[in-house]
Amino acid sequence: MGDQLKVDLDEVDLVTTNLASIVRRLESAQADSDALADAIPVTELANASTDFAGKWDDRRKELIEQVTQLQQEAKAFVDAFTDVDSQLADALTRPPQPASGGGHQLEAY
Numbered sequence: 001m002g003d004q005l006k007v008d009l010d011e012v013d014l015v016t017t018n019l020a021s022i023v024r025r026l027e028s029a030q031a032d033s034d035a036l037a038d039a040i041p042v043t044e045l046a047n048a049s050t051d052f053a054g055k056w057d058d059r060r061k062e063l064i065e066q067v068t069q070l071q072q073e074a075k076a077f078v079d080a081f082t083d084v085d086s087q088l089a090d091a092l093t094r095p096p097q098p099a100s101g102g103g104h105q106l107e108a109y
Contacts, residue, residue: 019071
């Protein structure tokens with residue numbers, strides 16, 4: 001049993017948090033670009049800013065979907081490992097159950 005799997009779940013959970021933050025920033029990017037365009041006093045520059053932001057709308061939506069998927073997968077990874085770890089710890093610390101019926105009985109874990 002020399003093979004081991006070591007996972008820093010705190011780090012993976014931090015990745016989950018960071019990915020969620022990225023999604024929020026991508027979602028607010030349109031509002032930020034509108035505010036920037038409103039703050040630019042030169043009409044041509046304001047229009048160029050709005051045009052640039054508009055062209056990125058489709059790509060931004062794709063990025064939001066992809067990053068959201070990564071975030072969900074990272075969260076599922078943490079949840080699954082936490083659940084398995086709890087089950088294994090419980091199985092190792094649970095007192096043995098007496099066999100009923102007088103015969104030998106194997107317990108499956």
